Amino acid sequence: MGRAPSPFATKIPYEKKDLKIVGSNPTARGDAVDKVTGRARYASDITLPGQLIGRVLRSSHARANIRSIDTSAAEALPGVKAVVTKDDFPDMEVEHAASGELMVNFRDVTRNMMARENVLYDGHPVAAVAATSDAIAREALTLIKVDYEVLPHVIDVRDAMKDDAPVLHEDQFTKGVEPKPTKPSNIAARMESKLGDIDKGFEEAEIIIEREFNTKPVHQGYIEPQASVANYTEGGLAEVWTGTQGHFVFRAQIAKLLKMDMSKVKVIPTELGGGFGGKNNVYLEPLAVMLSKKGKRPVKMVMDRDEVFRATGPTSGTNVKVKMGCTKDGRITAAQAELNYQSGAYAGSSLPLATITVFTRYDLENVSVIGHDVTTNRPKVAAYRAPGAPMVAFGVETVIDEMARECGIDAIDFRLLNAAKEGTQTHFGPKLGPVGYIQTLERAKAHAHLKEKLGPNQGRGVATGFWFTLGAETSATVNIGEDGTATLIFGTVDVTGGSRSAFAMIVAEELGIPFEKVRTMSGDTSALGFNFMTAGSRGTAAGSMAAVTATRKAIARMCEIAARKWEVEPDEVVWEDGKARPAGANVGDFAPMTVAELAKEASWFGGTIAGHAEINVAQGGPGFGTHVVDVEVDRRTGAVKILRYTLIQDAGKAVYPEFIEGQFQGGAVQGIGTALNEEYIYNDKGQLENTGFLDYRIPVASDVPFINTEIVEVPNPDHPYGIRGIGEVPIIPPLPAIANAIHDAVGIRMRDHPMSPPKVLRALKDQMIEDAAGQGTAAE
């Protein structure tokens, strides 16, 4: 995703064996006590001696040229120690880099963090100040005078694609079109993904269904606003404490944006208060470093919630057209889609991922997907849990529901008839290895949920999801203490507490020592080699590959210590059940040595025991899930209530099953929020109107029922424990599953998101009018 797979990437074949710790549910989770007592340290909890408070002045115009910025009055305010604008940051050339699952362009990144020639969305930063108190910093912002030339703006993706739309970037010509267009356009890129012969596929079809869908942007909705503390010292060194999904990537970006040596920037990841893809991008960090440099004191910056909504995240608003054909006996013959994705103010949405994964759940011969990446006057989009996937699933899975009904085939059976399996040719390139999609469908079919009776205005919907497991650069170090306990230092940010525990379980399993004897802790950018972000569901899957590699090196070292003590060759020592043992009776009669015994002797026999890994993990082990939902539609209000929800997903191997259930449940409820409530609402000036949790309403406890979960385990063949990424798939199916359930309940097809009460009510009224008209015609 984003980059070509490396031929030198690491794969470790799946090892089938009896496991003592992996697969259990430890209660002594490493992060939990600090989190329930309020002792866990998040970025906004960090306070440095002498720190200043930094704040950002943001544009309230959706689009304007900046004629001038006058900061003199703000600088003169007592207590203000530094003011920065674009003039404090070097301009950047066009240069692309992976930042999570999406690509970024440094020319745009510097403009997004601090506007240069123009502002392109409500919330766009234009200046920042650091002062001795928050109140003074806020007052200083009011004293900065920005002279704007307000320009016409465009928000909606369909409007932005029109010929007469205001064009955001005069130097943007649609990529992927030959010959190169002569007119600039909001369409930054056109992409294609193809398999087989789409025309032949439609010729073979007996049923063809074509539908259009629209979705609004939704925000990741993490509860912790972005926060960073930076300390730049006169020696030219910078330290940054921040809530991030990837501190190494942040270090690289900070260094680049400020023209510093990477070695002079240290980023310390704090506990992360939710990210979901939204903390893959730098916003405050470079500003905080520059304010600290100019103010000669540490600077702390914390966003207000309205800044989070106006200027970070969200996902793309989309327009999706899906056309599919099948035979009457339910075999899909053709699958075609057009995807139009907002990227926000700068090019680069999740479109590349969406384009290649539209139909990946199905074993298809003829596929054609065309996508457009479209700039609009909204914040630059960020990844959000399976970025781009829920919106295409909305289209595909509801069209499939319609096709299944036309064929008179059950929704799960229809999917089983067409299900992707080992050997299926994907339209993104490789053939699938062993995957658990069919198993999730079969388990759904057998689930008790399907036996529950439905009442009036109640309906049931099914939908499925697919997502990759990203590999990428991963480093880890295992240190064996002199007392025989182990510490793993990992560099993939643990976004939930789950991977920290999973790593401890795996290291304990490898070493043969109790889980409680392994501590896992996050290392800052000075502690390890480069780690890519926790993105693409890779945290536990890729992080554990590094943990296993590092632990096995420590084990090799322990075998060497035993060999030296026993005066035999290292290959005459084996590691079994947590002990170094002679490889055979001919080696000699030596008592096996435990980790603690070896640790005690390590120093004499060559030095402390450690193992480390710096690997590039191969991408692989994609995940599939099937969701079943029951809803009840209130015909008077249009409100949709979730009655029952069941989610079944292939985890490859569940290291920490109850934790995986928790991530499944959380992802499903985020998807329910997307389906029923969440949307960005702009006024006619292009200003975001719902900038708080009151009006941008994410699901609350009383909105949802218990979420039933089941874990399928089809091992990932390229991972020693068979682990697949699990974090992203759960958010994909809820939107279409709920749309299908609403249709089952009351007969309306929702193709506009969110399926909020006003929209459902309108659809119900339209249905009544259509029914009445139909009866009228019949009477004539």
Next chain:
Amino acid sequence: MVKQHVTTTVNGDAVELLCDPTQTLLDILRDELDMKGTKEGCGTGDCGACSVTMDGVLVCSCLVLGVEANGASVETIEGMAEGEELHPLQQKFIDHIALQCGICTPGLLVASKALLEENPDPTESEIRYWLAGNLCRCTGYHKIIEAVQDAAAEMRGN
């Protein structure tokens, strides 16, 4: 603005400070008393991450002015465990994996404790509606509800 003299009790300890009239109780706790366990998610009373009790009443500390705490008794997450002994709710949150990123956890624990003090045997629905002011984006609430049910049962002696 002239600072006001505020005398209050936080987790049983007497506290005396000069408080700017514009500062919220949350600002006082986090910035003046350096008690960072109470979190800020929105500053507008919508997310519940800053939940504390004031004279036994559950409040969003971002909506209470610091001067209003004068003479009151404030309880925060830092006062929930007794020494190394976790409160049953804290233990059950751990046992049931009712927390992931943990940013909402202090507020949810304070709110759940207030619920069980008022209603020791709440139904699932009562728990869900009581906690509807505490947003959690990671868990989907499933395991939180189970943890509160289990803690309630244990605290009732079942």
